[in-house]
Amino acid sequence: MVAQQTGRYSKYIRPISVLFDVITLTVLSLFFFRDLNVSEVNYVVYQTITWLLIAAIVGYYEVFRFTTPVEILSKLIKQFSLFLLVVIAFFPFAKTAIFSGTVIAYFVTLSFIIIVAFKSFLFIYLKKYRITTGSNYRNAIIIGYTAEAIRLKEVFDNRKDYGYRFYGYFSDKKQNPEISGRVEDIKKYVxxxxxxxxxxxxxEISNEKLKDLVEFADEHKKAIKFIPDTKEIFSKNLKIDYYELFPVLSLQKTQLHNPLIKGIKRAFDVVFSLFVIVFLLSWLIPILAILIKLESKGPVFFKQGRPGLDEKEFFCYKFRSMQVNRFTEKEASKNDPRVTKMGKFMRKTSIDELPQFFNVLLGDMSVVGPRPHLWSQNKAYATRIKKYMVRHYVKPGITGLAQVKGFRGEIETEEDMVNRIKLDVFYIENWSMFMDMKIIIQTVINIFKGEDKAY
Incomplete structure (x- = not known):
């Protein structure tokens, strides 16, 4: 079973921008600093890490279709001002390097000119591309028929370069030929x-209906934004953006949506998975392969399609712990007759999950994240449990917060799944590297302690 995929706009623009900046800085630094006796590897690593850290601090890559040129220029100046300081700071600590203010000035100035030229080209090209081709547009509706709502619609109409198509107003309080329907019609219309x-x-909308609408947007991966007024809304962090002079409030995305954080988490995943593959799986796979084959016929590895990031299917790998059977979409239960003797040991110690480090290396999974469910579970619970689909905002993990808190294995009641989803969502909304390390350590402790539902 493969889930219907939802489209994402301009998803390659930010990675391309980051890659271009890093390559430009690397090439220019190697050229300018070649006679300054600088350790090339050390400097490039230092430069890349500090550039990305500064970018995260100043929001350098947080540029959207409604971001003004003045804001972009402001971000560029902040980025390069701080970057100049960290470049200068490198030389006192590099004992053999020769400091040259002139060379550094040339390097930073040329880097600034090239990167600004590229950013300008990309910014202007994308705006013209939307207008001339009608591509990469976002479809939008407005709840309410107030003066502010009408002003926002005029911004959409007048600024075609923002790339929005307005579909209609929805309101319970006003009657007008321009209104497309009532609030209750929104979900189907969307x-x-x-x-x-x-x-x-x-x-225009009660808190109860607003809360329901936010949950609907989470479930269907739709963006919901607010036209501000004096009404108090419930506890969510909000950020403010300006479409020309028009303020719009948006729900803050989680840390795991930050490109820098995603890069750090991915780097950790690659290093950690390579360590496990080289120092553990390299000798463990041949031993387990022999033991699995001696007990039962069938392949050493079991692979199964699971829903991953954005509910896209990937093949999840495990050591085969069951007799070959036709009921792969049925989760294991206590004293399951399909489980072999060797499989029982592997499942109790979670050794059967180790091949998923190959999934991590391939980029389908993360070391820590919500565990990937069966497609049958997705189908059963996606519409029954609130915020279930939020778990697909990030890559699934080999281990996760729900698992170390005891909510692993067989789902015996719906409450088991509810508790698992609550912890998955908490992890996504409150992620930190420290939390990841705690979960990894607790996972190892649980393996040696043993867990009741590890069967």
């Missing part, structure tokens, strides 16, 4: 018309 963003005037 799905049927592939709406990407919902703009909500807060004085």
């Amino acid at each position: 799905i049927d018309n592939k709406i990407d963003e919902i703009y909500c005037s807060l004085n």
